[in-house]
Amino acid sequence: MVSATPNDPVHEHSSPALSLWILLIVLLLSVSLRGQSTDDGLREQLVHKTLYLRGFWMGFVLAFDATGKPMGRDLPQPGPLTLSGIDVSDISVKGKTLVLEAQRVALVAGKDGRLERRGLLSTTLMYGTMQKEYRTKEMVKITIHADATGSFDAPLKAIFANGLADLAPSVPSYWRCYASGYFQEGVGSGDAQRVVADCVDQLGKLNPTSTEDSAPDMLTQPQPQGTREAAELGVAGESEVHIVVRPGGNPTDFQIVRAVGAGLDEATLQALSECRFKPATRNGVAVASGLAFSLRYQ
Numbered sequence: 001m002v003s004a005t006p007n008d009p010v011h012e013h014s015s016p017a018l019s020l021w022i023l024l025i026v027l028l029l030s031v032s033l034r035g036q037s038t039d040d041g042l043r044e045q046l047v048h049k050t051l052y053l054r055g056f057w058m059g060f061v062l063a064f065d066a067t068g069k070p071m072g073r074d075l076p077q078p079g080p081l082t083l084s085g086i087d088v089s090d091i092s093v094k095g096k097t098l099v100l101e102a103q104r105v106a107l108v109a110g111k112d113g114r115l116e117r118r119g120l121l122s123t124t125l126m127y128g129t130m131q132k133e134y135r136t137k138e139m140v141k142i143t144i145h146a147d148a149t150g151s152f153d154a155p156l157k158a159i160f161a162n163g164l165a166d167l168a169p170s171v172p173s174y175w176r177c178y179a180s181g182y183f184q185e186g187v188g189s190g191d192a193q194r195v196v197a198d199c200v201d202q203l204g205k206l207n208p209t210s211t212e213d214s215a216p217d218m219l220t221q222p223q224p225q226g227t228r229e230a231a232e233l234g235v236a237g238e239s240e241v242h243i244v245v246r247p248g249g250n251p252t253d254f255q256i257v258r259a260v261g262a263g264l265d266e267a268t269l270q271a272l273s274e275c276r277f278k279p280a281t282r283n284g285v286a287v288a289s290g291l292a293f294s295l296r297y298q
Contacts, residue, residue: 039093042152046088046100050117052161054170056084060140066147068158080263081175082107083229084167085117086140096146104138106229108261109237112189114182115164115261120229174254174269177242182259196257200242203253203290216245216291217278222271224295227263235261239268240294245277247286260297268295 057070058079065071085105092099107115120138144155161167164183171179181187181195229235240258243251251272259265272293280289 039091042091042093042098045156046091048087048089050163051086051088051102052164052167053084053086054159054161054167056081058083060138062140063143064145064155064159066145066155068155071145080227080266081167081171082115082259082261082265083120083227083263086142087117087119096150098144098146098152100142100144102140102142104140106233106235106262107259108233108235109259113192113258114189115259118233121232123232175256177255178257178259200255200257200290203242203244203255213282214278214280216280216289218291218293219249219276219278222268222275222293222295224264224267224271224297226297227267230260230262230264230297233262235264236297237261237264238294238296239265240292241265241268241272242290242292243272244288245279245291246288247279249277249279249286251275251277251291257292258294264297268293271295 054068055070056078057076059076062070062076063072070076083104083106085107086100086102087105088100088102090101104120105117106120108118110116121135122138123135142159144152144159146152147154161170163185164179165185168179168183171183177196177199180199181192184192184195187195237260238258239256239260242253242255242257244253245251254269254272256265256269260268277291279286281287
């Protein structure tokens with residue numbers, strides 16, 4: 001029997017092979033740890049955070065490309081700002097694809113007039129020997145594609161706002177006065193009301209000054225349609241909107257002054273846009289004039 005020595009050819013050939021195996025294992029561990037680090041970082045960034053869809057996209061299944069634009073055969077449509085929130089419960093990363101499982105969140109006005117987050121629930125009626133209603137979280141699945149570098153940072157910034165202050169620059173024009181006061185951090189309720197009032201004043205409303213002149217008048221009553229989400233949450237309250245009635249009787253320059261939430265404020269705006277108005281007059285001539293309108297939802 002011949003015993004192996006340090007100069008044995010067997011050792012000379014096995015040492016490089018062993019080194020290659022060690023290198024391969026190290027690389028695999030490195031990739032695995034890097035992937036785990038990415039998952040952990042995204043989880044910390046997204047799960048249970050205050051997030052809002054900048055585009056106010058509706059739908060239960062959403063997909064976005066690397067620039068943050070919606071993609072797919074049936075593109076989603078934007079909806080009410082107050083239904084744009086989500087609460088991410090879990091994420092998964094598969095290569096260059098990030099998948100979020102999230103509950104849809106509604107914004108509803110609290111006692112101080114500020115909008116508060118409330119998770120949406122869906123009611124399902126189960127049929128069998130007895131009928132029974134089940135309430136479950138209203139979930140949405142969001143798929144996001146990484147950019148050319150494999151990062152999700154840019155797409156996430158384009159898709160989501162971190163809090164209402166971050167969302168404020170993206171709001172529709174009719175929310176801007178409300179957002180200028182109530183979406184800012186550290187602003188008290190009374191101060192927020194003054195900010196909103198000042199914003200509305202800057203619209204240049206032209207109220208009649210002579211006692212002989214007339215204020216604008218509503219000729220038809222609005223017929224707002226409630227939302228499913230508001231009904232599910234039992235939302236009630238008063239929505240106040242400021243408009244400018246033009247000399248031709250058409251309403252413009254809509255601004256939400258006091259919100260209800262859950263999509264009802266947009267319902268108020270839609271109903272008002274369909275109403276007919278008699279314009280204000282000054283010295284017998286029709287002029288543009290501001291008009292405040294309130295609608296209570298029970």
